[in-house]
Amino acid sequence: MATLVGGSPAWAKPPQRAAKPAAPAKAAAAAKTTAAASRTADDKIAVGDPVAWQAALDRAGFSPGIIDGRLAKKTVVALRAFQRAKGLPETGRPDDATRASLGLDSAPSTTTYTITSDDERQVGPWPKTWYEKSKAGRLGYTSLAALVAERGHCSRDLLQRLNRKINLDRLQAGDTLTIPNVQHSASPSRAASIEIDFSDKIVYLLDKGKNVVGLYHCSIAKDKSKRPSGACKVKVVKENPEYLFDPAKWPEVKDVKRKLLIPPGPRCPVGLCWIGLSLDGYGIHGTPEPENIGKTGSHGCFRLTNWDALELGQRIRVGTPVRFTERTALLAQLR
Numbered sequence: 001m002a003t004l005v006g007g008s009p010a011w012a013k014p015p016q017r018a019a020k021p022a023a024p025a026k027a028a029a030a031a032k033t034t035a036a037a038s039r040t041a042d043d044k045i046a047v048g049d050p051v052a053w054q055a056a057l058d059r060a061g062f063s064p065g066i067i068d069g070r071l072a073k074k075t076v077v078a079l080r081a082f083q084r085a086k087g088l089p090e091t092g093r094p095d096d097a098t099r100a101s102l103g104l105d106s107a108p109s110t111t112t113y114t115i116t117s118d119d120e121r122q123v124g125p126w127p128k129t130w131y132e133k134s135k136a137g138r139l140g141y142t143s144l145a146a147l148v149a150e151r152g153h154c155s156r157d158l159l160q161r162l163n164r165k166i167n168l169d170r171l172q173a174g175d176t177l178t179i180p181n182v183q184h185s186a187s188p189s190r191a192a193s194i195e196i197d198f199s200d201k202i203v204y205l206l207d208k209g210k211n212v213v214g215l216y217h218c219s220i221a222k223d224k225s226k227r228p229s230g231a232c233k234v235k236v237v238k239e240n241p242e243y244l245f246d247p248a249k250w251p252e253v254k255d256v257k258r259k260l261l262i263p264p265g266p267r268c269p270v271g272l273c274w275i276g277l278s279l280d281g282y283g284i285h286g287t288p289e290p291e292n293i294g295k296t297g298s299h300g301c302f303r304l305t306n307w308d309a310l311e312l313g314q315r316i317r318v319g320t321p322v323r324f325t326e327r328t329a330l331l332a333q334l335r
Helices: 024-038 050-060 073-085 096-102 117-121 130-135 144-151 156-162 306-315
Strands: 003-005 110-114 176-180 193-197 202-206 212-217 231-239 243-245 260-262 273-277 283-285 321-325
Touching: 050 073, 050 096, 050 176, 073 096, 073 212, 117 144, 130 243, 130 260, 144 156, 144 176, 156 176, 202 306, 212 306, 231 306, 273 306, 283 306
Parallel strands: 003 110, 193 321
Antiparallel strands: 110 176, 193 202, 202 212, 231 273, 231 321, 243 260, 273 283
């Protein structure tokens, strides 16, 4: 099992401190723990180590959604899309050929993350109202557990199952936790265009030949009238963006009468990355609530987890074409 030290996000730059291989017995124990933690009654596909498959898909740029140790719909879609991209039988199920192509046996399914004092400084403050948020310097993580879960692209529930003896509410600098191994050995391929499927709530990345080279799950506008149609282009890509809160676009907010500038941070409404589109007011962005992706509707934009938004921003450029569709014809058999 490799070791990471806090500071740099796992999806971005590699850690400054070198990884230290663990003893074979410890690595085997970690794999056993991962498998045991991942076997639940609602798994759609039974497999020895679901976290290994989800982490490998994540590293390949085919997001399984938030890593939760369950090979359910989002993971199956990602698995089939990866199989198609590699010219493998599109079964949507783990098999030896897919295992080899994903490199499951060349990288551990989990790694460890050590919390630093810098991580502690990235937690809080906790303003509740929009006015209070606008006065904060930065909107940090709600807790160290939320920070560590984001480093492993995983749910808090899985983080707890991987660290059964650790109280996630009492974390501090120096604590070391097991997380899914989501470090890329190489950068995912760049995309020539994007297609957003409203039906399945997926952002597909395509190459010049219209072949799928990656995908990310997203939340879309609950109100169908606010969903864009046709096509546009990427206008800007910005990490750590601020957010202009306009009460006119938030009818559920009754106590704010003017626009407010909300500071950046993981709990900013647009998360850690904003990909602005050439359609006024529309963009693809991160979120302060990664576990709600695909479950709750947006006000019109396309929400991804922070790590997926950051990775997407690295795989495209200003001018990348974006197409919207109610149900894409590109991957019909993947459903």
